[in-house]
Amino acid sequence: MTIVDDATALAGPVIDVAARIGWTLRIARLTAPAVDTRMRSVAKALDTSTTRLSRAETGQLRDGTIVDGYERVLGLGEGSLRAPIDILCRTFPATSPPDARPGLPISAVEELSSLTERLASSESVTGGEWLRWSRAISAPGNIGLPVSLARTLVRRLVHEMARSVRHGYPTRYEALARIRCSDYGFLVLEVAREEVAHPHAQALGDLLSAVGEAATPDAVEWCLQLVVQDVPHLAVCGALGLENMAEITGPSTFWGEVSPALLDAFDVVAAGSVQEDWIAHLIRLVPTDVWRRVHRRPSRPLPPAPEVEGFDREATNRHWKHCRDAARRVGDEVGIGEQPMLARLMFDVAYGHWETRAVTGYFLLGALPSVAEPTWNQFVRMVEVEPDEKIRHRMARRIQGALHGEESTVAVRWLDSPDRVLRSAGLQVAGAAGHHLPVDDLRRALENTETRRAAAFAAGMSEHPALGDLARDRGLDPSARGAAAWWVDRGGRLVV
Numbered sequence: 461m462t463i464v465d466d467a468t469a470l471a472g473p474v475i476d477v478a479a480r481i482g483w484t485l486r487i488a489r490l491t492a493p494a495v496d497t498r499m500r501s502v503a504k505a506l507d508t509s510t511t512r513l514s515r516a517e518t519g520q521l522r523d524g525t526i527v528d529g530y531e532r533v534l535g536l537g538e539g540s541l542r543a544p545i546d547i548l549c550r551t552f553p554a555t556s557p558p559d560a561r562p563g564l565p566i567s568a569v570e571e572l573s574s575l576t577e578r579l580a581s582s583e584s585v586t587g588g589e590w591l592r593w594s595r596a597i598s599a600p601g602n603i604g605l606p607v608s609l610a611r612t613l614v615r616r617l618v619h620e621m622a623r624s625v626r627h628g629y630p631t632r633y634e635a636l637a638r639i640r641c642s643d644y645g646f647l648v649l650e651v652a653r654e655e656v657a658h659p660h661a662q663a664l665g666d667l668l669s670a671v672g673e674a675a676t677p678d679a680v681e682w683c684l685q686l687v688v689q690d691v692p693h694l695a696v697c698g699a700l701g702l703e704n705m706a707e708i709t710g711p712s713t714f715w716g717e718v719s720p721a722l723l724d725a726f727d728v729v730a731a732g733s734v735q736e737d738w739i740a741h742l743i744r745l746v747p748t749d750v751w752r753r754v755h756r757r758p759s760r761p762l763p764p765a766p767e768v769e770g771f772d773r774e775a776t777n778r779h780w781k782h783c784r785d786a787a788r789r790v791g792d793e794v795g796i797g798e799q800p801m802l803a804r805l806m807f808d809v810a811y812g813h814w815e816t817r818a819v820t821g822y823f824l825l826g827a828l829p830s831v832a833e834p835t836w837n838q839f840v841r842m843v844e845v846e847p848d849e850k851i852r853h854r855m856a857r858r859i860q861g862a863l864h865g866e867e868s869t870v871a872v873r874w875l876d877s878p879d880r881v882l883r884s885a886g887l888q889v890a891g892a893a894g895h896h897l898p899v900d901d902l903r904r905a906l907e908n909t910e911t912r913r914a915a916a917f918a919a920g921m922s923e924h925p926a927l928g929d930l931a932r933d934r935g936l937d938p939s940a941r942g943a944a945a946w947w948v949d950r951g952g953r954l955v956v
Contacts, residue, residue: 462518465800470780470807471771473711473747475817477556481545482519483801484824485530488541489517490796491830492534505533522549524562536827537956538588540627543634544823550637550673551707551816565595572596576605579613586956587624587631590617594635598642607647614639614647618655621670622663623921624954625865625892630823633666637673645674653682656694660942662917668697669819672704675714680705684718687742688725692734693913699738700815703745707816715746719754722746727759736763744813766850768811783807786838793834806835809862810842810855822862836863840870843882856885860892865955867893875901884914891918894953899926906930906940913943920947 464483466476489497496502503510506529515521527542549556566572575593579585597605614636621632640648652671655661668686671679679701686698702722706714715722722742729735740762751757769779780803787803808814808821825832839859846852856879859870874886875897887905890897897918905915919927920943930936931944 463800464518466804469771470773470804471813474555475552475808476519477548477552478519478522479801480519480548480805480824481522481557482517483799484541484545484827485527486517487796487799487828487831488530488534488536491794491828492536493830495534497534502530502533505529519557522557522559524559526561528563537627537631538586539591539631539634540588541827543587543591543627543630544820544827547630547634547637547823548820550641551704551820553708554710565599566592567596576609576613579616580609587620587628587635587954588956590620590635591631591638594638597644598638603643605644607644610644611647611651614644615651615654618648618651618667619950620954621666623950623952625921626955627827628954628956629666629864630826633670636667636670640670640673645676649676649679649682656686656697658946660939660946662913662920662943662946664693664697665700668701669704672701673708675705675709680718684721684725687739688729688735695729695735696738699742702742703815706742706745707814711745712747712750715750716753719743719746719750720756723756723758731760732763740765741813764850765813766811766854767848768813768851779811780807782842783810786835786842790831790834790838794831796831802831802835806839809858810839811851818858819861822858826862826864832862833866836866836868840868840873852879853881856881860885860888863889863892865892865894865953867895880910884911887911887914887918891921892953894922896922896924899924899930902926902930903933903936906936906944912937912940916940916943916947919944920950921953923952 466479468476499510503513516523516526531541624632652667683698683701687695689695726739770777773780783803783806791797791799805821808817843855868889870886870889874882877883902915902919905911931948
């Protein structure tokens with residue numbers, strides 16, 4: 461069997477998108493439970509040839525119809541493969557293969573009308589339905605939906621995305637991203653501004669990433685304003701939006717226009733602040749040729765970056781060795797043997813500089829339930845043995861997004877950690893998994909400004925029985941009560 465790997469440099473300017481797509485499809489087939497996963501059987505079920513499937517699984521062909529077919533035949537949720545793959549391709553358009561058969565969106569008036577009515581009602585809907593609807597409404601020329609109704613639907617989608625876990629999350633994110641890239645894209649920015657203006661809004665990072673799917677001038681200006689905000693989590697959100705815009709637009713093109721404003725932002729934030737760290741992160745992503753053109757440099761030294769051991773694939777590289785050994789253990793446990801691609805994705809998630817590569821990497825892994833669980837268990841161990849605090853904290857933040865709804869011992873092991881970042885990550889993992897923590901633990905975390913947002917997330921996502929009492933508890937700080945009340949108003953997690 462051909463080994464499918466992304467052989468691009470670990471810190472290089474591009475990744476092998478086609479290989480990542482092919483590997484994901486292959487592992488989805490090989491690890492699907494309770495179905496006949498032989499290629500011949502799957503090809504027959506899809507009424508296609510094994511040759512076509514082989515080309516798709518080795519990165520020689522991108523075929524959306526095959527992706528949809530794998531979901532059906534392998535018993536996967538609607539959009540659980542398509543959304544991560546399409547997100548990956550839109551994030552890295554310069555190196556993404558064209559979709560030979562993207563599949564037709566809804567074209568029947570009755571079907572689209574019925575689905576639109578469901579999404580506009582109080583009925584429960586799935587991320588897959590949102591994705592199906594967005595593919596139709598975002599098609600070029602589909603501008604028949606009244607703005608008032610479209611705004612209502614975008615607002616509901618934004619609210620649901622903030623509470624979604626497992627494959628319900630990437631499907632809703634991809635639906636919102638498609639709308640952002642359509643003629644209705646201005647509504648995504650409008651609703652995002654509403655959310656950010658709410659004094660107790662939660663789960664904003666992914667929303668700003670979705671805003672960053674289209675680098676419109678108003679969105680660029682807003683994100684540049686956010687990165688210098690006094691509120692640290694808003695500065696992080698602005699940075700995530702800008703990084704996404706740069707990757708999608710093309711780093712040289714985007715940063716050539718934005719880097720002067722980025723340096724201005726760096727000049728006005730305080731040394732040692734969260735804002736400084738994230739602006740410095742963006743400055744490091746600006747290509748060298750851009751700095752030559754703009755003839756400017758930061759006015760003071762950048763704060764230290766996370767000290768990754770190295771970006772070569774040698775046994776002497778401690779971080780690469782961690783990923784290679786962990787991937788080997790996962791492969792043995794799952795029965796798929798050694799998978800170099802798994803090691804590469806783990807490196808991107810654990811140690812890579814790029815948030816875009818980390819997020820798209822853990823989306824792909826999350827689409828493979830049989831592989832994801834043991835992978836995250838290995839990842840948690842890597843976090844716990846990492847001596848560099850900056851790397852450990854970055855890994856802990858990313859593991860929360862990677863686990864996103866899956867049970868993990870992290871929720872218990874990290875709650876009493878002396879490391880505040882690990883405590884926050886443990887709270888978030890617990891909430892996303894629907895785990896009800898002891899109310900006294902929640903109160904203590906809500907009273908601590910360092911863990912308050914994570915504690916509110918844990919109580920809200922899990923729909924904790926004490927959530928309403930916490931929202932009314934005059935013994936808590938008003939901001940803690942407000943955060944709890946936000947979750948009372950919005951509801952808990954959505955798993956599909």
